[in-house]
Amino acid sequence: MSALFQQMVSSVSRQIADSIKDKLAGELREMLKADIQEKLRPISSELRQDITREVAASLLGAINGVAPAQTVQTKAPIVSVPSVPSAPEMKAPLAPVAHRAVEVVTPSSPAPKAEVPKPPANVPALAPAPAKEVASKPVASVPASTKKQIVRSAEQKLAAVRSFAIPKEESSERIQEVKLGATREEGGTRGRTLALGGQNCLAFHHFEGTIPHPPAFALEVFDTVSAKLSPVLRETWGDLLGNPVEMAKACVEQHGADAISIRLEGTHPEKGGKSPEDALALVRGVLNAVDVPLIITGHSHYDATNEVMKAIAAGCKGERLLLNWVEGDNYRTIAGAALAYGHCLVAQSPIDVNLAKQLNILLTNMDLPRDRIVMDPMTGALGYGLEYTYSVMERIRLTGLGGDAALTFPMIAHVGQEAWKAKEGHAPESAFPQWGDRAKRSVLWEIQTAMPLVLSGADLVVLYHPESLAALRRNVAKLFPRGAERMEK
Amino acid sequence: MAPLSGLQIQKLLPKTNCKECGSNTCLAFAMKLAAKKAELSACPYVSEEAKAELGAAAEPPIRTVKLGAPNGITVGGETVMFRHEKTFVNAMGLGISVDDTLTDDEIERRVKAIAEYRLERVGEELRPNVVSVARKNGSSARFLAVIQRVAELWDQVVVVRSAEVSDLRAAAEALRGRRPLLASATPDTVKELGEIAKANEAALAVASDEFDELAEMVETLRSIDFKDILLELSADTLCEHVQNNTIIRRGALKSGIKDLGYPMLRYIDTGNALDDAVEAGIEIVKYGGVAILPTFDPSTFVSLLALRQNIYTDPQKPIQVEPCLRGCLSRSVKA
């Protein structure tokens, strides 16, 4: 399998490289007048590729005294969907993002929107911040027993910087907000719903945007426990593994999962062949046991997975489940079921911005509302392709925020599923002394797969180990100016 | 200063198209300069004014700093915000800290553990690069002795950390030829430490919790023509810290703010080993230059070194993975 993946990625990267070459060469031909070409001829072809559109455009502008043509159509868009430029062209879609230089705020002028951080409730409130300078030391009135007091917020500090303008990039777009789960009033039975997306900036860029919802963390339960499951997970979950309803309860009540993914591998004809009714019964059991939204995770046998998803979608009408997943070759049945019975779905595409965009367009063309789509650009684990997922997520997010609404959907990362397949999640320390303690190392493998993906744009991460969830939750909270609110629930 | 375009550079050249630079025309040469594929010195006729103007513009937006000698690392020198634009080139330095309160045996044990650590992944040998020695309690003589012992056990980058200028001077002199990193200058000590670092071919970190103060210190060092600087900007929260890393990288690359154009130094010590590992991982992904953890643990370092290798891989290179018995990314492709 990894060989296949290698082949796929290498062919994709070759395509990217070729398309960049073609495109730049094409652009140059189009944009440069004959006399410029004359001058450029001596420049080696290698250098020609390095000449950016900007330089070419300014040359043209300088010669003509006119503004250069802005964009050049990419040739051969895939299935008539306007394609997203390949990697080095990423600046183009970002152009509409205003490169706004913030006025330099002198320390004496009040910082806009700045607030003095709220002290814990049991602490006497701080006096309202007096004129700046002095505001830098209002700690005196706070009892010394409180934790390290943050004298000035990051926002206030940035507002006071005099030596340069803080470079901010503001986006006109917001990521689509998608709400998973429905309460009784909304036609479901959930005690809690889970909102994803809604931000207008990259992960944790609070200084230039707003992020209404922190990244969410789900844990997964299994209808069938794979013989290949890591011994570390077996030890951690023990008997619960074989009892997905009880395990789901523990995931929510003891470990604070925001959502539960139910993996229905057992409905695969070659892995147990459980019936759609069995699957529906399990989902109902978990719905009764926990009050968080559910993710229904199928498998790659299209016919079987379609039957299962249909049965569950109909049987749990109105619950706003997240049906995981549809892909380019198999989306109609499940998308139809999501549409008919009020569920969301995961649109999965193989580490490719254009294919992701194309699938989103196919889905919205079926009249699936935008607030039902979560993208999955596919996860590679740390050491096993993580960097491809990392960059495709970053590109999807940048392109979306740059104004391409077909890519402004929240993203899901199936981190547990991939990280625990890695050799590092299995091999004992005796086999690889350099890898250290297996229990620690395997949890770190999951964490160090998840955190980079959260930084590159993942809004929902499905994990397998409760310690990973706790560590990620704790650190994500630290990445919000006032902690992540979801945590406090 | 923002980098000049080829056309802007061409205006500063003699425009005689004499070809002595190896290019056919001055414009062609200017294009190469703009793409950083040629050195200005290749043109024998360029004027002094042009040299001055181009010299400032030709400096890379983020300074490349060499740490450690003869074995060491290069940090900084990055030219993009996102790895899909262009490969991140100089992998973050990763290491641990020891201090003078530890016993000699303990120091030896810790430094040996990191010195002997080698990890092999997809044909590359990966290893930690930095040991930082901090003065906490002991005498200056004890501190210097610890530094010398560490330098014997460890062939890579040594960071010496003390608030006393005299300590850093003695260490810089003792480690002459090893290109240590002195940590860290404050507004009061920056001038003196700059001279010491310069005289002993050491790098110097400047530390503050204020951007403005940091920028002032950088200016001071530039005024004595010292540029092997690392920025140690401390923050109250992880949130603020991660934002600052982005602001520094973006300010240097996109806004051409010279004072921000240096690699960053970060000491991580949350009191929780798992959180330290998470923060070091964030540092790798989001623009860290050198990150130092309190202790060495192979389970932490295997994940961090693998992450560093992933993030610093050429984004256009076909995937290379360790053979994975269990079918990684198994859902990805159907034959």
Ligand code: SF4
């Ligand atoms: S050597 Fe100088 S003057 Fe001669 S072609 Fe090159 S850039 Fe122009």
